[in-house]
Amino acid sequence: MEKIIAPKAPKALGPYASAVKTGNLIFCSGQTGINPETGKVDKTCVEGQTKQVMKNLKSVLAAQGLTLQHIVKCNVYLSDMANFEKMNVVYGEMLEGHTPARTTVAVAGLPLNALVEIECVAEAS
Secondary structure (H helix, E strand, O other), rough: OOOEEEOOOOOOOOOOOEEEEEEEEEEEEOOOOEOEEEEOEOOOOOHHHHHHHHHHHHHHHHOOOOOOHEEEEEEEEOOOHHHHHHHHHHHHHHHHHOOOOOEEEOOOOOHHHHOEEEEEEEOOO
């Protein structure tokens, strides 16, 4: 197992790696809408947070020379399922037609009162 260092992604909020690689699989820890420059969740809407989440995942994958197109599975956590459609639109736009497997659930709360968190598994060639 190899720990992945992603210098352009937000720093982990605890004792975990942004991602780890084992074999050809990259397991990305959940990302919230933290702006890596400020260390804070700057956006108050689910659309803005989802866009930042996807940018953060993109940065983590880029540390291994991968893109969002390498994602094979995502888990999406929403603080309110009423935000599903708005999140879904931005998520789809950011993936540019790529459709990995996905699970979406509502949770009682997310770090820093975020509205959305997404984790993924990607496959390297």
